[in-house]
Amino acid sequence: MIPPESDSISRRAWIGTTAGLAAGILVHHQVDAQVSDGSSSPGGPEPTSLGRLPSELGSRAPREQPRRRVYRNAHSGGSGTPLQDLHGIITPADLHFERHHGGVPDIDPDTYSLTIHGLVRRPTTFSLADLKRFPARSRICFLECSGNGNGTYRTEGVRRETTVQSADGLFSTSEWTGVPLSTLFREVGVDSGATWFLAEGADAAHLARSIPVEKAWDDAMIVYAQNGEAIRPEQGYPARLLLPGWEGNANVKWIRRIELSDAPFMTREETSKYTDPLQDGTARQFSFVMDAKSVITFPSYPYVLPEPGWWEVSGLAWSGRGRITGVEVSSDGGASWHDAELEEPVLPKCATRFRALWNWTGEPAVLMSRARDETGYVQPTLARLVEARGAGSSYHANQIRAWSVEPDGRVFFGDGK
Amino acid sequence: MRRRREGGPGVLAAVLVVAACTGSGREGETPRFGFGREPSPELLAAMDIDVRPDGKGLPEGSGTVARGREVFALHCVACHGPTGTEGPFDRLVGRDPREGFPFGEKAEYLGTRTVGNYWPYATTLFDYIRRAMPQTAPGSLGADDTYAVIAYILHLNEIVPEDAVLDARSLPDIEMPARDRFVPDDRAGGQDVR
Structure with a gap:
């Protein structure tokens, strides 16, 4: 029951029968590690009268206030998902990241x-x-801006005080419902x-992208629902294009027109921008x-681990080429790697939650995660990516991320080289 | 809201038919649901605003560099600066570096991409300006002024002379400096990191 190494990361299955106990302790500690809002009474006042009555719309618990991080560039805009605050793989629709080039239009579904x-x-x-x-289809898949993490x-020069939200928050996962584009093409x-x-x-801005017809015959969809309800306005209400596994910009929102052609149109987005x-x-095009x-979402800045001991390192992994087949986690900056547990469901082109138990000794540590997919591709280091592309490329920045844990328990963003 | 499963058996049968056709090729005359309506020519004409590199989609009309200078001063300088280089938004003008295409080498080069050194097709200017510019009133310029402002931007980039007149015939023929720099995506998963 005692791990062989004092500072070790291990697959959840490895700890076997103690998993229940460990999980119980972890839940307690993770609550402790949340950034406190300063309020003092742990349980709140004892209820003295009848609680709230039913309402037509639900609400979040007042002490749970995840928020998108909003980017205001005046001429365009976006917001990032608070990945550090979320559990499992699904992003609540109102916390899904957004990115748009001409604001959010107000479209009448009847016209x-x-x-x-x-x-x-x-x-x-x-x-x-x-x-x-x-005939409708639903599927769970991720959407990621190709500039996510750029x-x-x-x-050098990346701030230590970087959250997973500000670094990689242009990533979200939803269940989408709609009609396969192949049905419409037939x-x-x-x-x-x-x-x-x-x-x-x-x-x-009538944002426009050229898409190969093969994607329509493969898995493209026109979707009108997200996580069970109508798509949110900032996600393309009343309908958007969904291209599972492909860069967010090409998943055109508020879609009004599709024109079949024998050549790409070479729009501004696919020439001067997303290349x-x-x-x-x-310059690589299309x-x-x-x-x-993959990204570790816990522990990450600004969490502070209150004490050494067992912690569950957890995060999300995904691939636009299919299923995630493994995630390895390191606590020593990449010197050694250990398989994390992949939590079901493990779906193609979808976020997969990974977890690994870690016994922190209180010494400085560097936590990293490394995903691989069913094509055999392994998430590369920053040095490997820069070697392959050059330092001036910035879209598709899928290199390994790292979090530095200091002896006082503070966690900071670190580079993954 | 309408009941979507009304007439369930018929819909189910149609699904089965479509599913059965999936593997039999796309060219055969497959059964149809018959939903939707034929768009009117007027609707298509109003919506079909795209322009391809071969010029398909370009409207009649023409514009000069001189007229483009006026259009630019009225509609563009607030965001792109008096000479298209000052911002605050995208830099439009600049040919440096004259030789090479070093944008992949250093992160600092990201803000130096312009129409003159990075855009591969002049037709993209018409497509983009008509669909999205000026930002406060997209699509409001009209064909002549769109050709004109393109002529002015290309002239500032030393791509067309001061007496240039652009129209549906001349715009696709313009050879942009970055025309041959773009290559298809060669990433394919597997062991290679690209």
């Missing part, structure tokens, strides 16, 4: 429509009711010569897939 035209036999305009009438793609009769389609939003300049003097990545 909304999606038009599909171009290289099709039957150009068709679908109302929202039409879309909902098609502030960490450098060897309905309109896509020509055999069509190789790309333009997806265009009804936002003020990846490489050190060989080229780099849709989000490669395997």
Whole structure:
């Protein structure tokens, strides 16, 4: 029952019969480690009268106040998911990250429509009711902005006081419901010569991306629901394109038009913006897939571990190419690695929760996680990525992250080199 | 809200038919649900605002550098600066470095990408300006002024001469300095880190 090493990380299964006990202790400690809001009475006042009566809408417990971190750039905007405050894999819809280039439009669902035209036999305009009438599908998958974490793609100058939310909060996971795009493409009769389609939003900027037709036949969807309710306005209400595993920008929100074509359209987003300049003097284009990545969400800044002992290191791993097949965790800055437990469900192109028990001795430690996916891809170090791409590339920054634990229990963002 | 499963057996049968067609190729005449309506030509004309590199989608009209200077002063300088270099938002003008394409080498180069040194197609300017600019009134410029402001931006980038007149025929022919820099994504998972 006592681990062989004093400072060890081990797979949850390894601890076997003590797991229940350890888990109990961990729950207690994690509550202690939450950043306190300063209020003093632990249990609150004893109820002296009838509690609250039912209401038409629920509310969060007043002492649980996860918040998105809002980026205000005036001409565009976004917000990041508080990954350090969340459990499991699902992101509550109101905490899903957002990123948009022309604000959030207010669209009347009764007048909304999606038009599909171009290289099709039957150009068709679908109302929202039409879309909902098609056979529906639900799937759980992640969405990640391709710029997520780009502030960490450098060897120095990253603030230690960086939360997982500010570093990697442009990542969320939802259950999405809608109609497969392949169903709509069969309905309109896509020509055999069509190789790309333009997806265009009804936002003020009419954001547009060219998408290979193969993605539609594979797993693209037009979705109108998120985690059981209608999509939120900032997620594309009343309907958006969903491209599982592909960079967020291409998952066009408020989608109003799809045009089938025999060539890409070379919009501003896919030429001047979401491209990846490489050190060989080229720029990678149409780099849709989000490669395997993981982040430790606990412990992370600004948590303070109150004492040495057993702690559960926990985080999220995902790959745009399929399932996560393993996550390794290190407590010594990458000198040694141990398999973490992957918690079911382990779904393709979806966040997977990983957990590893760690017996912290109180010595300085550097916690890191390293994901691998079903293609055999292993999440690389920053040095490896910079070697492959160059220091000027910043999208798709999926390198290993690190958290430094100091003897007083404070946890700081560290580089993963 | 309507009851979506009304007439369940029929819908179920249709699902089975569609599912059965999945493996039989996309070209065959598959059964249809028949939902939706044919868009009117007017609706399509109003919505179809995209422009491709071959010029497909460009409207009639034309614009000069001189007119573009006026359009730029009215609608663009507040965000892009008097000469397209000052910001506060995206820098539009600049050819440096004249040789090479070093943007992958250093993080500091991120803010130095411009129309002149990074944009591969001139047609993208028309597509983007018509759909999204000026930010306070997207799509309000009209074809002539859009051609004109593009002519001015390209002139500031030393890509077209001061007497240039742009239209649906000349815009696709403009060869942008970064035209040949873009390569398809070569990442494919597996052992390679790219």
